[in-house]
Amino acid sequence: MEIIYLCFFAFLAGFIDSVVGGGGLIQLPALLVIMPNTPVPVLLGTGKLVSISGTASSLLRYSRDVRINWKSLLPAAVTAFVFSFLGARAISHLPVEALRPMVLFLLIAVAFYTFWKKDLGSLHAPRLSVTKERWYAILAGMAIGFYDGFFGPGTGSFLIFVFIGIFGFSFVAASASAKVVNLATNLSALGYFVWKGYVLYQIALPMAACNIVGSVVGTQVALKQGSGFVRRLFLVVVTAIILKFAYDTFQKGRF
Numbered sequence: 001m002e003i004i005y006l007c008f009f010a011f012l013a014g015f016i017d018s019v020v021g022g023g024g025l026i027q028l029p030a031l032l033v034i035m036p037n038t039p040v041p042v043l044l045g046t047g048k049l050v051s052i053s054g055t056a057s058s059l060l061r062y063s064r065d066v067r068i069n070w071k072s073l074l075p076a077a078v079t080a081f082v083f084s085f086l087g088a089r090a091i092s093h094l095p096v097e098a099l100r101p102m103v104l105f106l107l108i109a110v111a112f113y114t115f116w117k118k119d120l121g122s123l124h125a126p127r128l129s130v131t132k133e134r135w136y137a138i139l140a141g142m143a144i145g146f147y148d149g150f151f152g153p154g155t156g157s158f159l160i161f162v163f164i165g166i167f168g169f170s171f172v173a174a175s176a177s178a179k180v181v182n183l184a185t186n187l188s189a190l191g192y193f194v195w196k197g198y199v200l201y202q203i204a205l206p207m208a209a210c211n212i213v214g215s216v217v218g219t220q221v222a223l224k225q226g227s228g229f230v231r232r233l234f235l236v237v238v239t240a241i242i243l244k245f246a247y248d249t250f251q252k253g254r255f
Contacts, residue, residue, distance in 0.1 A: 002034050003206055010207035014054035014214025018061075019175060019222045019230055021156015021182070022237040023051060025244065027211075035203075042200060045193030049204040052186040054211035055179055061219040062176035069133065073177055076137035077184035080145030084185040087149025088192060104245045107154055110161050111238045114231065124170035136166060141181055148185040154241050156182055160234065171230035172222055 009030035017023025027050065031043045062068070128136060140162050148155040156178055163174035193199055222230050 005034055006207050007210040010050055010210040011214035014211035015218035018058035018215040018218035020234040020237050041198045045198030046200045046204045048190045049199050050207040050211045052190055053208035054215035055183050057212045058215040058219045059179035065223050066173055066176040072134040072137040073180040076141035077180050079138050080141035080181045081184040081188045083142045083145035084149035084188040087146040090150050107242045124173045125168045127168035145185050157238050171227035
């Protein structure tokens with residue numbers, strides 16, 4: 001019975017994550033609640049295998065209909081891969097909880113700016129030269145890759161906002177581009193978890209199948225409904241992440 005519930009949440013996470021990121025907000029809590037006696041690193045590794053399956057399938061589907069600038073995004077993906085590993089290594093040397101107030105503030109700023117600027121991401125109008133776009137993508141890969149390896153929550157949403165706010169992409173193009181970088185950061189973390197043996201394959205594989213189905217459905221809906229739908233869902237997911245961050249921060253007295 002547990003696997004049925006987990007597969008349902010994996011499908012839902014795949015759907016949400018394929019459109020605006022934030023699937024981990026659904027999937028990881030589900031794993032923690034349904035499998036409370038399993039060590040957290042094992043749940044993280046299992047969830048990472050599930051997530052990377054959906055992200056890869058979503059990217060493949062987006063690439064058929066959305067123009068992806070591989071020349072800029074592949075270098076960004078490589079730097080994100082490296083810095084995600086460095087971020088994971090830095091956990092033991094830096095206070096993770098010190099990031100919570102800053103991340104909460106950034107997420108609130110992202111939500112307000114997106115809500116206030118109604119036309120944000122409605123049109124795909126890249127504003128950077130080819131050279132600048134490549135360097136900005138590399139810098140984004142470094143910063144967000146490190147953050148994903150070190151902390152993680154909201155990575156997909158931050159990537160989408162960067163591609164819209166700085167690069168001038170539409171919400172749909174930003175979602176597709178974010179998948180390239182996110183796939184690299186997830187792959188880096190998954191390599192570590194597999195090496196350590198922190199993956200329950202008997203749980204991860206059926207969940208991955210459902211996550212892929214959810215990702216395919218979500219990508220299809222995003223492409224059909226367009227940037228307006230993605231923008232609204234983006235605001236809903238970012239608001240949910242903000243509420244969770246605020247609850248965790250105030251509950252444990254981190255302010």
